[in-house]
Amino acid sequence: MVLAQLDDDQAQDVVTIPLEGKSSIADHMIIASGRSTRQVASMAQKLAEKIKQAGFGPVRLEGLPAADWVLIDAGDVVVHLFRPEVRSFYNLERMWAFGDAPPVTGNG
Structure with missing residues (x-):
């Protein structure tokens, strides 16, 4: 669902890093780029809303006002x-690349 939303919002250079069994912070990390602060902010807000609507609970957003890097x-x-x-x-x-498996890259 997250990848589909990022694709809909024309995110660039989407990378998925599996963290399951390697970190307790999450099972998956997704890194993507937007062309401008406006696009980054828009993608973040739409994705947070989509996750909430899908019933996955409250979503924490960090860095939205500047929108250079939004978590x-x-x-x-x-x-x-x-x-x-x-x-x-x-x-x-x-930083998050593990020696046993490269991140999965793609544009969608």
């Missing part, structure tokens, strides 16, 4: 939405 904590899934420059600076994909 969406939906319990089992954590989503990071970035502007491209901010994403390349923090490079979360490399």
Whole structure:
């Protein structure tokens, strides 16, 4: 559902990192980019609403006012939405890449 919503909102460079058994923070981490702060904010708000409507409980949003990097904590899934420059600076994909499996990349 999260990936479908990001695809609908034209998120760029979507990466899924499986965390199950590797971290207690979530089972999956999704990292994606938006073209501007406006798109990042819009994607975050739509995704949070979609998760809530699907009955997955309250969603925590962090970083929405600036919208350079917005974190969406939906319990089992954590989503990071970035502007491209901010994403390349923090490079979360490399930080969370585990030696046994590369992140799953794709544009949808």
